[in-house]
Amino acid sequence: MKHQIICHFSRADGEIIRMLGKLGVATVHEAQGRIGLMRPFLRPIFPGARLAGSAVTVLCQPGDNLMIHAAIEVCRPGDALVVTTTSESEDGMFGDLLATSCIAHGIVGLVINAGVRDVSDLTVMNFPVWAKAINAQGTVKASPGSVNVEVVCAGAIVRPGDVIIGDLDGVVVVRKEAAAEVAMLGAARIAKEEQSRERLRAGELGVDFYGLRAKLAELGVEYIDGRNQ
Amino acid sequence: MKHQIICHFSRADGEIIRMLGKLGVATVHEAQGRIGLMRPFLRPIFPGARLAGSAVTVLCQPGDNLMIHAAIEVCRPGDALVVTTTSESEDGMFGDLLATSCIAHGIVGLVINAGVRDVSDLTVMNFPVWAKAINAQGTVKASPGSVNVEVVCAGAIVRPGDVIIGDLDGVVVVRKEAAAEVAMLGAARIAKEEQSRERLRAGELGVDFYGLRAKLAELGVEYIDGRNQ
Amino acid sequence: MKHQIICHFSRADGEIIRMLGKLGVATVHEAQGRIGLMRPFLRPIFPGARLAGSAVTVLCQPGDNLMIHAAIEVCRPGDALVVTTTSESEDGMFGDLLATSCIAHGIVGLVINAGVRDVSDLTVMNFPVWAKAINAQGTVKASPGSVNVEVVCAGAIVRPGDVIIGDLDGVVVVRKEAAAEVAMLGAARIAKEEQSRERLRAGELGVDFYGLRAKLAELGVEYIDGRNQ
Amino acid sequence: MKHQIICHFSRADGEIIRMLGKLGVATVHEAQGRIGLMRPFLRPIFPGARLAGSAVTVLCQPGDNLMIHAAIEVCRPGDALVVTTTSESEDGMFGDLLATSCIAHGIVGLVINAGVRDVSDLTVMNFPVWAKAINAQGTVKASPGSVNVEVVCAGAIVRPGDVIIGDLDGVVVVRKEAAAEVAMLGAARIAKEEQSRERLRAGELGVDFYGLRAKLAELGVEYIDGRNQ
Amino acid sequence: MKHQIICHFSRADGEIIRMLGKLGVATVHEAQGRIGLMRPFLRPIFPGARLAGSAVTVLCQPGDNLMIHAAIEVCRPGDALVVTTTSESEDGMFGDLLATSCIAHGIVGLVINAGVRDVSDLTVMNFPVWAKAINAQGTVKASPGSVNVEVVCAGAIVRPGDVIIGDLDGVVVVRKEAAAEVAMLGAARIAKEEQSRERLRAGELGVDFYGLRAKLAELGVEYIDGRNQ
């Protein structure tokens, strides 16, 4: 594997990214046909964390954050770091100094398939992070890796410039080529869900609303009164 | 396995359920002889979540929430959904639309041995949920299951109408037949603990208070001064 | 194994302990050369939890908290309980009554490689706890163990009188003999980090700041423009 | 919870149990409608392990095997011990002495939601065990529990006299009342599978054999040639 | 996500695939620069399992093996099935009937990020499988998925026609475009390792052989006699 830092890549339109961020992870995931979701072991480090940005991908050796430093230089405002390691690690690869540097360069958040530390500081700085662990264990800056190559992060393929959406429900990746269409489909979904919400709020049953009675019958599910048992 | 929806079942007295809710999970678990506790991997989705209700049990296929829709119809106000799957799953089987429907029908909470999504919305709605994972991964409505059959949820047997108590310490199940007695025993326990608390607050030692010095000696535990080591 | 309660042991200086507490877990861990960190599966039970105290170590049988009661008697104000079990357990070995007793004797917190319960109460009491699980499952007081012997807790060796520092990043142990030096090194580290923070905040890049460009070149990491791909 | 040892209970017919054993876990599980399977973390301690017996259930405290000793007395030849604990434990509750005693009383195997030790000896003795862990950690004989009450073992409900089938695929429980019917259904299934096996061996495709082409079309799955991509 | 079955794709040269298979997983992984390794939780179901084939990728719904049936039709002799699910599952998606069908069509093995059953039969049939779990839990044939799309399996990206190598050390993926070069590099590596093996067997030390003494000194590692401590 050659170690490379790809400096330039295309990004999705900023307005589209903002729209996807407003839709939220669950809606975006549905809108694009249930692909691109990272595994649920990635959790936000504080409850109100929300993220919508363009992925700058970082592939590190476990226990080594050298390439995160290299990645910051090629970021533009609005980018989000997506960091993974060549083998499993829970070390705390990112802390308040790196977050300070990120904020100085307009980076809007971090998704990391490893650990993070200085979590109190990051919370105060309102820098959103999704991580596998909170871990004070620091790392070195000694091993090569790559920036802006295709990576697998928490089960999802991420390519530079893909849109990264994070909230309390997790993290989802949207292909940059599909971003506009997904945003449109997501908005339509939201509108439709609002109608559903109204009807359900009024007491209509899901079995009626979604027409499930026929399906239950077809599947052989029997209704039993139960009062005489 | 026949797939059945049992429509009617007996419930414990509402006042007893409220009393059990006030006692909390740890006290109820002790009061009934340390049975009925669900495994601690079920966690509340927000810190102040509290639940006391009558179980409506739901057995689903993994990745399929059809039977949750069917279950809502047979719920009465004050009921709590207890959902499990036929094999392990972390998919997000429940979200804000289902919660809206639950609230419309007076359902007071959810215990689910699987995942949940739209967690921000559920928090705003103050709909308490105990789940194994937070996961945006949605589900289909395609496979049969059962409602109000005996299930195992996170290691505990639950039958329809059993009392479900949830708080920050976890979830405990009380057999409906035993609910009144457990409530009484729990109240007595609380009264006794209050006395213990006062004495411990005043500085009395547990080894004296619980008469443990004799036991320590009998077990051969030696006191060593340590200052000359 | 003989079961012993060692009553007296030396502690680090109180002022040093306070200084270490202010430095926080990540800085202390770095200052002492990245040793003594407990595994990240120990988590604080509430977000603002912070701990700095002298370790009183407790070795219990799984499912038995007898020795915690015995340990409280040999604690002095400023001590922190460090509890582990002879084999893996997630039972809730500690709750609000024990916390009441701890507070009455000036104990400043608990680190436990097992479970804890009554978490709402402990939060209201502001009694900081780092635990492996939140679990209502109670324990008995029937089996012998030891107090103030050398233990392994969540992967770290702890001896009585070692300094225990806990915050949102986890828990770290400082040998009492090394405490003063570690505090000094940590303070120096904080001062240096503050300078780094200023430069990073001003937009200086880590690759320049830490002189990483030469290392990246030496490691064979190539910069690729990417615009023509 | 009262601690009880139920001495007598009904069992399924021995010939039926043997038939179920020959069918194996996967077939029995299918034959009874995919219920009663224990979670796959229970693994046999040696590859050729096979079990078919009547359940004697044992509920122990974690780290305590007193009730296993009590259970052996109420076993008859052909019985299988099913052991679980009141909270999670991986301690080695069973070893070669207990196996010697089991064999002396005609007990045909062990299913234990905890640990086991002396595994080399048990293998030489050809005493089949399904366990969660192999662990030399021994246990005490100090705490009460129950024998032949309803238990949950690795996610499955087991009642005394239920038929326990174990092989390399895991462990399944058959209600004693259903044993004869399940054996008959399983035998029919085996016969049918043999026919399927012949046709598949001859090269017939599953999509034809099971009539799946229509379903794939109905589900919108498209066939793409791929040669021009 | 559109559901597609891609029928045709290019494969690496059969002789190259055989060479890669002889090199084994660890050597191939090294030879291609330590990429493409699947996570170590995938384990072979019997000790002597070895696999070298061209990937036919299968993306299924959890608990549903419909697409495995569809995949077999587009396989050629020498292909290996690589199966993953859209969300985590340990269900037993593959058993002896599917293995019979695979063998009939010349399929040389299975890598599955889920469960497998009928393990005794598969062993007798000498059909090699790497799986996450052994689980009798069967699946349905009801949900759409895709065949021969890009998938992530146990952390590694797999594209149709990539070379899949499996042995006791795990599973590694080689891009079909790189297969010839990796085979050559691997063979060179084997030759070089044989020389190293001879020298190490003769007692030469790794610190001399690899020239590590200078590095140890440079890293500040001190040699201490230890006899006077």
Next chain:
Amino acid sequence: MKHQIICHFSRADGEIIRMLGKLGVATVHEAQGRIGLMRPFLRPIFPGARLAGSAVTVLCQPGDNLMIHAAIEVCRPGDALVVTTTSESEDGMFGDLLATSCIAHGIVGLVINAGVRDVSDLTVMNFPVWAKAINAQGTVKASPGSVNVEVVCAGAIVRPGDVIIGDLDGVVVVRKEAAAEVAMLGAARIAKEEQSRERLRAGELGVDFYGLRAKLAELGVEYIDGRNQ
């Protein structure tokens, strides 16, 4: 933390080590009062693996095996390597070349709280290894660590020269100072167990043999006939 290689240390008597090896892990663990057992997630890589040797401890960075090379130089015939990392890692730090070197220097086995690879080769070489994972992921030789310092390996404290016993039941550590006494106690235990085995084989019940009837009564365990229920 200073990085040190301690070259010389005292060892237990070779005959005592052999005796402890014959006793096996479970007996040695009991004989020394149930201390020193490593966590059961360490498993032997082949069924017949047995180990009895003097510990040479190795503390590595995760993903780096430099210090294993350094450790081999200070080993004597009969030593066993005990390797752990400063933070969690499953990388394959040890393979057939290192095993070749170990065998050349009379090293009798490896206990590693990380991964191992080339497992087929190690099995053919009959070099016994207990590891946390089997993983082809290789490591670098770039980071400092220590040899023959006190380490924690899989939950147990190990000091250079401690006796390491491994078999199918796991790994146990015996303090070198206690080795002779533990061997004697273990032998006595074996003799006593042989007597117990004879009586149990003859059908005597554990409840009689260990005098447990009184304890069951004292604990309030009731015998219920069960035939009339």
